[in-house]
Amino acid sequence: MTERAAKLFAEYFGDPTGAVVARAPGRVNLIGDHTDYNDGFVLPMIIDRHAEVVARRRSDRQVRIVAAESGERVGNTLGEPIDYSSPKWLPYVLGVVHELAQRNRIELGVDIVFRGTVPKGAGLGSSAALEVATAVALDAVFNLWLQPVETAELCRDVEHHYAGVHCGIMDQLASRLGRPNHALFIDCRSLEVRHVPLPFDGYRVVIVDSGVRRELADSRYNQRRAECEEAVTILRKVEPSLTALRDAYPALLMACEQRLLTDRLARGWHVVSENQRVLDARESLACGDLSAFGRLMNASHTSLREDFDVSHPFLDRLVEAATEVDGVLGARLTGAGFGGCIVTLVREAAVPTLEDRIRELFEDGSNGIIVVGTPEQAGITEIIT
Numbered sequence: 001m002t003e004r005a006a007k008l009f010a011e012y013f014g015d016p017t018g019a020v021v022a023r024a025p026g027r028v029n030l031i032g033d034h035t036d037y038n039d040g041f042v043l044p045m046i047i048d049r050h051a052e053v054v055a056r057r058r059s060d061r062q063v064r065i066v067a068a069e070s071g072e073r074v075g076n077t078l079g080e081p082i083d084y085s086s087p088k089w090l091p092y093v094l095g096v097v098h099e100l101a102q103r104n105r106i107e108l109g110v111d112i113v114f115r116g117t118v119p120k121g122a123g124l125g126s127s128a129a130l131e132v133a134t135a136v137a138l139d140a141v142f143n144l145w146l147q148p149v150e151t152a153e154l155c156r157d158v159e160h161h162y163a164g165v166h167c168g169i170m171d172q173l174a175s176r177l178g179r180p181n182h183a184l185f186i187d188c189r190s191l192e193v194r195h196v197p198l199p200f201d202g203y204r205v206v207i208v209d210s211g212v213r214r215e216l217a218d219s220r221y222n223q224r225r226a227e228c229e230e231a232v233t234i235l236r237k238v239e240p241s242l243t244a245l246r247d248a249y250p251a252l253l254m255a256c257e258q259r260l261l262t263d264r265l266a267r268g269w270h271v272v273s274e275n276q277r278v279l280d281a282r283e284s285l286a287c288g289d290l291s292a293f294g295r296l297m298n299a300s301h302t303s304l305r306e307d308f309d310v311s312h313p314f315l316d317r318l319v320e321a322a323t324e325v326d327g328v329l330g331a332r333l334t335g336a337g338f339g340g341c342i343v344t345l346v347r348e349a350a351v352p353t354l355e356d357r358i359r360e361l362f363e364d365g366s367n368g369i370i371v372v373g374t375p376e377q378a379g380i381t382e383i384i385t
């Protein structure tokens with residue numbers, strides 16, 4: 001890996017001595033969507049697709065970035081304003097550099113070349129993987145000694161400030177702290193994490209990419225977050241100790257039925273029920289009850305479709321088709337929704353049938369199937385000497 005990375009760096013910037021390479025994985029969320037920014041619970045797992053960033057410090061304040069896949073290049077001087085709207089990846093790489101400069105953690109520029117294998121805009125955490133790989137590389141380049149949670153928070157802030165997406169912390173924490181063959185249970189209020197072993201022997205996690213894309217920033221994602229905050233304002237009138245939808249409970253929602261707009265109430269029901277499902281899902285993994293886990297995935301999809309209203313007709317068709325296949329224990333949309341992927345848990349022997357069934361739904365004969373494993377190693381940093 002190191003040798004390949006050194007070659008890549010040399011292609012654009014000459015002698016790679018002193019460069020550092022960092023990798024960070026994408027993630028698929030098994031259950032718990034739109035709960036992270038409501039201080040709730042999530043249960044993602046990292047996947048064997050990643051972002052790779054090769055970086056080396058400069059002695060001036062220049063920043064040069066190359067996207068290896070497209071050949072796009074951007075140059076900038078630390079602290080100088082720049083239009084972040086294009087190329088699309090710019091906020092996730094240069095945003096991290098600038099955020100660290102803003103926090104007075106770095107004063108010198110850097111040369112960066114990056115590439116990645118996480119499908120973009122598919123709800124598999126491609127932007128978080130790129131942010132985290134950049135932050136981990138810069139950490140090593142400038143000896144910053146960033147703590148993992150600090151790294152995830154930094155990257156989440158980058159997404160807010162430079163990409164305009166008011167996301168939660170799930171993707172960045174999963175990418176930074178996820179471990180192979182484990183899900184990562186995150187309490188998004190305390191930021192405590194627990195690595196939960198996945199008893200998936202004989203089963204596969206199969207992801208289907210619908211091919212439907214939405215721009216997170218332009219989409220209704222930020223709107224959903226604002227709706228949740230509005231619901232909190234109303235609920236606090238009855239329960240002043242409440243600070244996030246995490247603190248809501250069924251009796252409170254029922255008591256506030258008349259005060260809340262119908263859709264705000266529905267958002268509340270989703271968050272309250274989804275948080276409970278994440279806790280139940282963690283429990284079912286602990287006792288190896290995968291059927292129960294699958295039922296929770298199905299219920300999560302229904303709630304995201306009906307109450308949180310973030311599904312898409314094609315995602316619903318994919319989930320419906322998948323759940324009809326014998327051997328599929330559960331299926332749901334994963335990530336922000338409005339497009340992107342569904343995730344299913346399926347008996348290994350039933351994967352070909354699932355693939356056939358899914359293929360029928362893609363008119364051009366393609367299928368968006370991505371069978372994932374978890375990576376052999378989680379995020380790694382190596383120094384090229």
Ligand code: GLA
Pocket residue numbers: 029032033034035036037123167168169170171335336337
């Ligand atoms: C996106 C965001 C996350 C999370 C999910 C929905 O992936 O980046 O913070 O809110 O959507 O669960």
